[in-house]
Amino acid sequence: MRPEILFPLFAPITSLKGVGPRVAPLLERVAGPIVRDVVWLLPHSIIVRTPARLGEALDGQIMTFDVTIDAYERPRGRNQPWRVRVSDDTGFMTLVFFGAYGDQLEKRHPVGHRRVISGRVEDDRYGRQMVHPDYIQAPDKAGEIPQVEAVYPATEGLPARRVRAFLEEALQRTPDLPEWQDAAWLTRERFPSWREALDRLHHPLNDGDLSPLSRHRRRLAYDELLAHQLAMAQRKAERRREPGAKVAAGPTAAKLRADLPFAFTGAQERALADIRDDFRAGERMSRLVQGDVGSGKTVVAMCAMADVADAGAQSALMAPTEILARQHFETISGPLAAHGVTAVLLTGRDKGAGRAEKLRALASGAAQVAVGTHALFQDDVVFHGLQLVVIDEQHRFGVAERQRLQAKGQATHLIAMSATPIPRTLELTMYGDLDVSRIDEKPPGRTPVATRAVPMPRLDEIVGRLKDAVASGAQAFWICPLVSESEVSDLAAAEMRAIALRKIIDPGVGLVHGKMTGAEKDAVMADFADNRLSVLVATTVVEVGVNVPNATIMVIEQAERFGLAQLHQLRGRVGRGARESACVLLYDPPLSETAQQRLDILRRTDDGFLIAEKDLELRGGGDALGLRQSGLPDYVFADPFAHRDLIAVAGDDARLVIARDPELTSARGQALQVLQELFDWKAGLALRDAG
Numbered sequence: 001m002r003p004e005i006l007f008p009l010f011a012p013i014t015s016l017k018g019v020g021p022r023v024a025p026l027l028e029r030v031a032g033p034i035v036r037d038v039v040w041l042l043p044h045s046i047i048v049r050t051p052a053r054l055g056e057a058l059d060g061q062i063m064t065f066d067v068t069i070d071a072y073e074r075p076r077g078r079n080q081p082w083r084v085r086v087s088d089d090t091g092f093m094t095l096v097f098f099g100a101y102g103d104q105l106e107k108r109h110p111v112g113h114r115r116v117i118s119g120r121v122e123d124d125r126y127g128r129q130m131v132h133p134d135y136i137q138a139p140d141k142a143g144e145i146p147q148v149e150a151v152y153p154a155t156e157g158l159p160a161r162r163v164r165a166f167l168e169e170a171l172q173r174t175p176d177l178p179e180w181q182d183a184a185w186l187t188r189e190r191f192p193s194w195r196e197a198l199d200r201l202h203h204p205l206n207d208g209d210l211s212p213l214s215r216h217r218r219r220l221a222y223d224e225l226l227a228h229q230l231a232m233a234q235r236k237a238e239r240r241r242e243p244g245a246k247v248a249a250g251p252t253a254a255k256l257r258a259d260l261p262f263a264f265t266g267a268q269e270r271a272l273a274d275i276r277d278d279f280r281a282g283e284r285m286s287r288l289v290q291g292d293v294g295s296g297k298t299v300v301a302m303c304a305m306a307d308v309a310d311a312g313a314q315s316a317l318m319a320p321t322e323i324l325a326r327q328h329f330e331t332i333s334g335p336l337a338a339h340g341v342t343a344v345l346l347t348g349r350d351k352g353a354g355r356a357e358k359l360r361a362l363a364s365g366a367a368q369v370a371v372g373t374h375a376l377f378q379d380d381v382v383f384h385g386l387q388l389v390v391i392d393e394q395h396r397f398g399v400a401e402r403q404r405l406q407a408k409g410q411a412t413h414l415i416a417m418s419a420t421p422i423p424r425t426l427e428l429t430m431y432g433d434l435d436v437s438r439i440d441e442k443p444p445g446r447t448p449v450a451t452r453a454v455p456m457p458r459l460d461e462i463v464g465r466l467k468d469a470v471a472s473g474a475q476a477f478w479i480c481p482l483v484s485e486s487e488v489s490d491l492a493a494a495e496m497r498a499i500a501l502r503k504i505i506d507p508g509v510g511l512v513h514g515k516m517t518g519a520e521k522d523a524v525m526a527d528f529a530d531n532r533l534s535v536l537v538a539t540t541v542v543e544v545g546v547n548v549p550n551a552t553i554m555v556i557e558q559a560e561r562f563g564l565a566q567l568h569q570l571r572g573r574v575g576r577g578a579r580e581s582a583c584v585l586l587y588d589p590p591l592s593e594t595a596q597q598r599l600d601i602l603r604r605t606d607d608g609f610l611i612a613e614k615d616l617e618l619r620g621g622g623d624a625l626g627l628r629q630s631g632l633p634d635y636v637f638a639d640p641f642a643h644r645d646l647i648a649v650a651g652d653d654a655r656l657v658i659a660r661d662p663e664l665t666s667a668r669g670q671a672l673q674v675l676q677e678l679f680d681w682k683a684g685l686a687l688r689d690a691g
């Protein structure tokens, strides 16, 4: 239940003076539906009102003058303004007022009186003027004119000035709230109180006060981060209280590993050990296994599934596409069968008797492992005893889809696998409610992909080399640029490229793009995987995780337009076999400095975690676009880059609080409850209801 102290902040914006049926939708668009959202608007700039003499007035500047009212001049015709001549002993100026209220003006500001005026100076052919001054005050009230003013986002029909007026009122209604931060931490960071921080946010003294690094902004960011981390820590604690089936490490996994032609990397060992600790704990596991493409996540999952089979229960491995599901099945079914564990493959293609047979095997428990696509969570798929769900490329599935599969068992354990390495700070913000294992080590013996940046004018040379390589049996991906926001022109560019390449390299140039159905894409991908196509032209839809060991060349057009992480992912499609591989980053010169740096990083390293850190650094906090898409919460104050130090502290703080005071009943705990209500955390986390 919401504490009473927060009621004024959760009142609808229509409770603010002047917010009626016309203004409300506009203000809601700018801020949000409640008073709190208005208080949470961030000023994007400031106006400094420089006090000056009229003789110093500068065209276009916002300035404040102490003047005497000299004369009123009536409008000369319809739609003409009132003009008011003012002066000081260094010069004069005309104040211009449209609208027929000159008589009232004259009453309020009579001729011969002194007034302090503030607004934008304009020089036009009538001379120096100020149209509708922002402020006109008697000298004794001049203190009400701010020297510095915050400027807020506006919208059509709602100028920034009115937004600020609403904001001031909202701020006045904002109560002091009990301090929820640790006193020692506040002192150490010299943070202001929450209320003081808001005051400073809206009454900045200089540009520095707009910086995310200013003390008040850091304070507000920390509040937000702590609220979020607390929510995730609570969820994690709750999940841990849910009992899960205990699974012992069985003999089959050891036999499978003995059969493998390679030894596990240290990181694979650690990931499997993490999973087995979870299995032993008697709690429900929700573990994210993060590791680059090719880092060997699948074999780790296979061992976990073997343990579950040894315990007499079932596992399901779900992949986002049919081709991926089939590849997984081919990888694991043989080795499992060699030790008496039966796996079945279930995709949209299974129909009729064949499908019925597989369903029977799952329902009876004759099959211990199911590998498949979305077909796995269809209603008529019944398991005998599903205990583990493994989701490959977890971001490709919705929460509901995953839950439907998990719901086919009781308190099923979850392993989510992701081939998008993310920096630690983002890991905490995106997956703070999960346990995470990082596979941050590549299997040995991979030849790194030789990466080169080549300017577009040398396209012919690249195509020529590609032709030679294809003639000697190589296969290549050719990724087409994101020309525009419109899928249609992306498609056109890819089609044109395919046509152009066919003229030179034909036969064997295929095309996949986002407008094709899943089955159509799968068919082309399969042709490529089976070497019936030499070159695969694609928009960025190349399926993450697809294994085409014979593909050794990756060409990316307009590489400068892609994010680092995305380029890394694309490059990860090659270099999977023993043969030497190459990645060509085609760019339109000249490169911006950042683009240059990006391509350089890519040439220097193929460590996905390092690349992700650098990516975040190069984007800074400004361009959060790619980050948002990757499931980052929509923070108001916190910036995952500028406040990355705070994210780590908030994570620790939250864990400690929940460990000591799980019900938040201490004095600080109660204040923290107010904080949580204040933020009313509703960010859509990819795995937030991980079960």
Ligand code: ADP
Pocket: 262, 263, 264, 265, 268, 291, 292, 293, 294, 295, 296, 297, 298, 299, 419, 443, 444, 545
């Ligand atoms: P991921 O799913 O993480 O992209 P995979 O599990 O598909 O990676 O592994 C990629 C390839 O590397 C597979 O062919 C796999 O057999 C192989 N592999 C996995 N672990 C090792 C290892 N420790 N040493 C050598 N090769 C490995």
Ligand code: MG
Pocket: 294, 297, 298, 392, 419, 545
């Ligand atoms: Mg994989």
